Amino acid sequence: MEYMTENELKQVTIDYYVNLQRIKKAETGTNPELDYQLKVVKNKLSSLGIPTEDYEL
Numbered sequence: 456m457e458y459m460t461e462n463e464l465k466q467v468t469i470d471y472y473v474n475l476q477r478i479k480k481a482e483t484g485t486n487p488e489l490d491y492q493l494k495v496v497k498n499k500l501s502s503l504g505i506p507t508e509d510y511e512l
C-alpha cells in the first residue's frame with residue numbers, strides 16, 4: 456500500500472480547493488453542497504498550515 460507524502464497531500468488538497476473555486480465562480484445559482492465542500496477543504500488546508508488566501512480566485 457502506498458502513502459502520500461505530506462507535500463503530495465498538500466498539493467492534492469490545494470488542487471481540489473482551486474477546482475471547487477472554479478466551479479463556484481462559474482455557478483450562476485446557489486449550491487449549498489458546493490459551499491459546504493469549500494468550507495471543509497478550506498478547514499483541511501488550514502489544518503495543514505496552508506493559508507487559503509493565497510489561492511482565492
